[in-house]
Amino acid sequence: MNKTNAIRILEAHKIEFDFAEYEVDENDLSGESVAEKIGASYEEVFKTLVAKGDKTGYCVFCIPVNYELDLKKAAKVSGNKSVELIKVKDLFPLTGYVRGGCSPIGMKKQYPTFIDETSQLFDRIFISAGVRGIQIHLNPNDLKNLLNAEFADLI
Structure with missing residues (x-):
């Protein structure tokens, strides 16, 4: 396996993790499909969404794959009046x-990051490793600390 930036960063910070690989179907990139392929519940696989706030600029939100981001909650927690998801x-x-294949770890720039509070219900959650076909499995508190993120009600 080729190491992604996200994996290199986790190793550099000595954060415990493992990963799950899966076959990518270009016609179905849904998080639910990923969860099924790696044998995980939808609630423990988190997708990474990037939004732009009207006051603070870009921010990152990690939520379970089977939910939609509540834009009002996202705006409030990020110090904005409104946020909208960026275009693909x-x-x-x-x-x-x-x-x-968007990971909250290793983006070109570190944006304010918010992780849905339900992540704390699990010892470990899955997030993208930064490429399609690999999910990182790690402790949500380690992710929060690495990214200087906040847990918040986002769904």
Whole structure:
């Protein structure tokens, strides 16, 4: 396996993790599909969403794959009056990642990051390793500390 930036960063910080690989179906990049392929519940697999706030600029939200981001809650927790998800075409220039392979770890720039509070119900959660086909499995508190993120009610 080729190490991704996210994996290299976790190793450099000596954060305990493992990973799950899966076959990518370009016609179904849904998080639910990923969860099924790696044998995990939807609630423990987190997708990474990038939004732009009207006051603070770009922010990152990690939520379970079977939920939608509540934009009002996201705005409030990030210090904005409103936030809107960025367009898919803007994802790579901003983060260095593509849809279906966006990790909150190792983006081109570290944006304020918020992780849904339900992550704390699990000893470990899955997040993208930064490429389609690999999910990182790690402790949500380790992720929070690494990213200087906040747990919040986002769904």
